[in-house]
Amino acid sequence: MKKLLLLSVMLIFLLVPSVLGQDVQIFLETTQTKIYAGKSGSIEVTVFNNQNFTDTFSITVWPPQLGDVTTSIENPNLRIKAKSNESTKISFSAPECADESTIQFEVSASSTTTNASASQNILLSVLRAFTVCISDFKLDKYGEIEPNESLKITTYLTNPTSKLSPQFFIQVNIKLENRTVGSFDETIQPILQKSTKIVSYVYNFSEHASPGRYRIEVLLKDELNNLKARKEETINMKIVNKTSTQSWTDVGILSAVTTIKVKNEGNVPVPIKITTSIPSFVKNLFFTEFEPTLETSKDGWIEYEWDFESVKPGDEVMIKYEIKLLYVWLFALGTVIVVILAFKFVYGPTVVKKYKPITPTLGKEITIALEIKNKIRHEIENVEVKDFVPALFEVSERFDTVRPESIKKVKGGTVLTWKFNLLKPLEERVLTYKIKPKMEISGTFKLPNAYVKYLDRKKEVKSIVSKSILIKA
Structure with missing residues (x-):
């Protein structure tokens, strides 16, 4: 209805401009409108150029801003042909927190070449949909x-x-x-x-x-x-790539178990790689339930690597491996035993049995030597040396060194015994005796070990034995 009325008025002015006697006229879509706070609204403005020539008209709103309400013009300059009209839009906006009010604005159209102008007033009501x-x-x-x-x-x-x-x-x-x-x-x-x-x-x-x-x-x-x-x-x-690592080893009697945990402390999935190295000589003692992704060897060390392609944020991965210490203890025990035996051999009392190589023939004497040496740093007492001569040989009554304390015939041969009260540290005794075959010997004949018995500084009875010797005919 409003648009029909506006068109009727516009038609009257187009047909009888001379009656009105104005060079420019302005018409508003409505002279009263409303908007809600936080929203905007617009009205259409039509300007008539009643002059006999084309002219440009400046469109203004006064005041351009009043209180919280602001205005804007879609096209502030209208180029209008003679006896014609053009339209533009004027928008009104109120902020969300504008209070309810009613404001009057003046809309004007002014020629940029003449003094022709026209204006109309509009009442704008600002409403609120909600109090807050x-x-x-x-x-x-x-x-x-x-x-x-x-x-x-x-x-x-x-x-x-x-x-x-x-x-x-x-x-x-x-x-x-x-x-x-x-x-x-x-x-x-x-x-x-x-x-x-x-x-x-x-x-x-x-x-x-x-x-x-x-x-x-x-x-x-x-x-x-x-x-x-x-x-x-x-x-x-932000994207955060961060991991934390914990590792510890639980050592028992039979094994040492190492645990390594790596946690994704970031906020995106990440690949995680865990590595550890062990000496090459314990490779055969290494056991794990988690098969390594990669194994490399360099400079006497073996490096194991476990790869995890994508670990979610907050998740952790863990590997465990074990070194079997039982084998280490056995190896260490064997080493200690060898060292102790070697120490005793090098630093304890010793007895060596030997002979001067000759071809043994019937009635020809063979000289046997027993070398007893105290290699420890204290005296040994009640030293008794015994050697056995098989019945195949006869013991000569001539002795180049100390004569045995006893020469006793026993079943199968003769036992020679020497006794000393003590042997000082590093003191050495060489005992010799001669034997001769009672018959012709062919091949190889073995003379048994010589024995030495003594008391150490703790008054404990100890004994040592020599190696046997082989006599070749």
């Missing part, structure tokens, strides 16, 4: 944030009107893509007129919060849960 608005929304951090950090979210709720607000609700959501990772809900009691309430929440991102752009939004809802206002901010979560 979100006047501000802040984060205590912007740009980037790291896992395990906290974020303070502050919302300013304002009642710009002159009346008490109703009870309402706010909801704060923390979202990654379309997934909500955290939220806060609260019922807000009525806010006094012309006052602001500040509400803050602290959100703690997890230790392994996923990287990406997070949206922080606040929603204001009425008592019926209808959305009345919304604001949001964004913040980026």
Whole structure:
């Protein structure tokens, strides 16, 4: 109906401009309009050029801003042919927290070449859909944030009107893509007129919060849960690549078990590599339930490597390997025994039996020597040396050194015995005796070991024995 009326008026002015006697005329779509706080609206403005030539007209709104309301013109300069018209739009905007009011604006059209001008007034009413608005929304951090950090979210709720607000609700959501990772809900009691309430929440991102752009939004809802206002901010979560390693060894009597744990402390999946090295000589003592990915050997060491392609944030991988100490103990025990025997051989009393190589023939004497030496650093007492001569040989009654204390015929041969009260440290005695075959000998004949018995410094009876000797015919 309004458009039909406007077209009728426009037609009258086109047909009878001389009657009106104006060079320019301006018509508004309506002289009264309304907008809601936080929204914008527009009206159409038509300008008539009643002159006999084409002209440019400047479109203005006065005041361009009044209170919280701002204006804008779609095309502030209209080029209009003679006896013709053109239209543009004027927009009005009010912020979300604007109070309700009625404002008058003047819309003018002025020729840029002549003094021709015209104007019309419009009344604008600013209305509120809800009493309370979100006047501000802040984060205590912007740009980037790291896992395990906290974020303070502050919302300013304002009642710009002159009346008490109703009870309402706010909801704060923390979202990654379309997934909500955290939220806060609260019922807000009525806010006094012309006052602001500040509400803050602290959100703690997890230790392994996923990287990406997070949206922080606040929603204001009425008592019926209808959305009345919304604001949001964004913040980026950094990519963190970080791992931690723990290792320890439990040593028992029979084995040593080493455990290695590696944890993904970051917020993205990562590949993990575990390595360990052991000396090459314990390779055969190495056992593990987890087959190594790679084994390399260099400079007397063996390195084992376990590869895990993708470990999720917060997950850990673990390997265990064992060194069997039983074999080590056996090896060490054998080594100790060898050392002790070698020590005794090198540093203890010794007896060596030998003879001068000759071809043994019937009636020809063979000289046998027994060399007894005390290699330890203390005296040995009650030294008794015994040697046995098989019955095949006869013992000569001539002795080049000390004569035996006894020469005793026994079954199968003769026993020679020498006795000394003591042997001092590093003292050596050489005992010799002669034997001769009672018959012709062919091949090889073995003379048995010689024995030495003595008391050590602890008065314990000890004995040593020589090696046997072979006589070749």
